[in-house]
Amino acid sequence: MGTRSIIAAVFDPAVVNEAGVVSTYCHYDGYPEWTGRLLKNLYNDDNSAFEIASIGYLSGLQDTMEGNLDKTKHQHKDEPVFYNSLQELFDEMDTAGSWVEYVYYWQDDEWYCVKRADGSVTPLGCMTFTEN
Numbered sequence: 001m002g003t004r005s006i007i008a009a010v011f012d013p014a015v016v017n018e019a020g021v022v023s024t025y026c027h028y029d030g031y032p033e034w035t036g037r038l039l040k041n042l043y044n045d046d047n048s049a050f051e052i053a054s055i056g057y058l059s060g061l062q063d064t065m066e067g068n069l070d071k072t073k074h075q076h077k078d079e080p081v082f083y084n085s086l087q088e089l090f091d092e093m094d095t096a097g098s099w100v101e102y103v104y105y106w107q108d109d110e111w112y113c114v115k116r117a118d119g120s121v122t123p124l125g126c127m128t129f130t131e132n
Contacts, residue, residue: 004025005025005102006089006103007023007026008086009050009054009105010106010107020084021085021086023082024057025078025081026059026061030100034061036127038061038063039106039124041129046106049111051065052065054080093116103116110123111125112124
């Protein structure tokens with residue numbers, strides 16, 4: 001069973017396709033100790049955050065961009081999804097009855113983790129992770 005997550009990046013709408021949020025679905029290992037740690041440690045700038053959020057379907061976040069871009073490692077080929085706002089993304093997930101447990105979003109030079117069970121939002125910069 002997967003720990004499902006969404007990885008999103010919030011940008012100025014003039015920069016990204018007239019939409020302010022681009023997102024990708026990640027099926028496995030979406031818990032903060034894996035996906036959160038990788039985002040914080042490896043994809044912690046505007047360019048890499050946008051690139052990760054723009055990939056489309058990920059079976060699981062990899063520790064290299066090459067691994068994330070290698071579609072042979074991922075079961076589906078879904079495209080990224082664009083939203084006008086984070087609120088629109090959350091509203092769609094609530095309406096669809098999404099099984100996503102965590103939403104990670106990049107905004108203003110910081111990754112945030114939303115735990116959907118209770119709606120808590122935590123900056124990843126405030127989390128401490130044990131390296132594997």
